[in-house]
Amino acid sequence: MSLDGRLDDASSSRLVLSDAADLDRVDGVRAASDAILVGAGTVRADDPRLLVRSAERRAARERAGHTSSPLRVVLTTSGDLDPSSALFTTAGADTLVYASPGSVAAVRDRLGVEVAAADGLGAVLEDLASRGVARLMVEGGGAVHTALLSAGLVDEIQVVVAPFLVGDEAAPRFVGPGAFPQGPGSPMTLVRARPMGDLVLLHYRIGDPDHRWLAAACDLAERCPPSETAFSVGAVVVAADGEVLATGFSRAGSPADHAEEVALAGLDPSDPRLATATIYSSLEPCGARASRPVTCARHILDAGIGRVVTAWREPSTFVEGRGAEILEEAGVTVVELPSLAPLARRPNTHLTQ
Ligand SMILES: NC(=O)c1ccc[n+]([C@@H]2O[C@H](COP(=O)([O-])OP(=O)(O)OC[C@H]3O[C@@H](n4cnc5c(N)ncnc54)[C@H](OP(=O)(O)O)[C@@H]3O)[C@@H](O)[C@H]2O)c1
Ligand SMILES: [Zn+2]
Known part of the structure; x- marks a missing residue:
């Protein structure tokens, strides 16, 4: 996020906040995950591929008995996703969409990938666990971050602060307003803070000690x-x-x-x-x-x-x-x-x- 807490600017082109070293760090976190989840807003705005880029990391995953890249997971309520999006057309990993129970069949027909019913975020995480997902990485956007954090479903946050001020109230926030859990285990514990050039990685863990x-x-x-x-x-x-x-x-x-x-x-x-x-x-x-x-x-x-x-x-x-x-x-x-x-x-x- 930018120093003023934004994930992007409000223009139609994507604002790149990370540098090459940070993108490589993200690739390492992806490679250590069983699935990567994003909201439909991120697919519509950025059209990401969500694959492990490093051939070495893909090979190491395969040697350890995993698929070469993690499962790609998208959350949507509206079902408004373009079938030509990279997630549905690029090879290298399976894609699973969670849609509202009433629209599962229609979304499946349109996107041509597996679509499961999402009956609340807790149920989505339970369903992913039953599919063998032990470590889930969430890569945005702000609406999904806010929903997961306010439901108390997040174990850790890795946020990189980039030396930019976006300065636009219309730009998406890292986290929006919400009723976040308070009490034991909150606020979070900083386990690592690492400067990376002008960027800084903050790694927090949530939950009881x-x-x-x-x-x-x-x-x-x-x-x-x-x-x-x-x-x-x-x-x-x-x-x-x-x-x-x-x-x-x-x-x-x-x-x-x-x-x-x-x-x-x-x-x-x-x-x-x-x-x-x-x-x-x-x-x-x-x-x-x-x-x-x-x-x-x-x-x-x-x-x-x-x-x-x-x-x-x-x-x-x-x-x-x-x-x-x-x-x-x-x-x-x-x-x-x-x-x-x-x-x-x-x-x-x-x-x-
Ligand atoms: N800097 C970064 O690292 C980074 C990373 C990711 C994204 N981004 C930026 O973030 C922006 C997108 O963020 P966003 O907040 O607009 O969208 P988002 O969080 O990616 O997606 C929100 C959408 O997810 C679906 N959804 C399903 N269940 C949900 C639930 N329980 N809670 C919330 N959403 C749920 C809904 O899709 P439907 O509307 O289809 O119903 C909702 O509109 C883009 O500008 C992107 O560039 C930046
Ligand atoms: Zn021993």
Whole structure:
């Protein structure tokens, strides 16, 4: 968005706010997503293709068992979409349109792509989840941002501020007026601010701290070097005051590394904050392992960390887990947030199918 919060100007030509480096960053976020959603207003105004541009990223997706580009998703109520739009005519990814229940058949006939009934945004997200979409990227526009944010359906925001002032009240806003959720988990937490030349990336997470940090651990899991014989896991150790003490992911340094082990190795064992810290791990810490003698459950007990939050119980693909039981028997609090299990499983799709 521009410095005055606009996604575009009010002219008929598209205002380019990003530079090449930012467009490449966006391409990386696309490549890490299962679907990209836009509102019909964006299709009408910009006619985007919504494909992963980098051939390298497309190949990496395919190696990980995904389609070369994410599913393209459009929301419309009116059904006013041009069948010659790039989304309906360019190859490279499937396109799915959500239309109002009464107009599904007519919109399908006109566009020639799959059209599903949208009965509220919550139902759209549930339907996407049932189609295997764990990570959904929303690329605008302002009406869709506003609707999702006011429905409390957003986990994170990545906004790049460009050094422009559009200065036109008629230009579309990043977010319009709305009744946004207040209370615990709101406002948002800034997890990253990165200057990119004259632009700046602001990355916020929304939700209660356990949800936010576990989602961050699931993101780290996406960075693991690929493996056919071990899970991809991410871990974050957070002090009681919210300071990140350490992070890790599987195989970060060597092929046998576990995420929790990498994170814990970066800590000072005498740090007094460990007793009240929490370790967030996308997968249940191991209670048995083939690769090294010391399990992650043991490492956590040795570090004196009293609380573990995880998304996904270890399936018996490689060993019988029991990590959570071992930790609980030793007095550690173990919390499981199964709503994030699809995100934790995502980089392990090829091992669990
Ligand atoms: N700078 C950027 O990164 C960026 C990114 C994207 C877009 N943009 C700009 O944003 C502008 C378009 O934004 P916009 O706000 O006009 O449109 P939008 O958010 O892209 O689309 C709004 C449309 O989505 C459909 N929709 C279906 N269910 C909805 C719901 N629950 N809530 C809201 N919309 C729903 C409706 O389509 P129907 O009207 O068909 O019923 C609605 O009119 C363009 O100028 C574009 O260039 C900029
Ligand atoms: Zn382990």
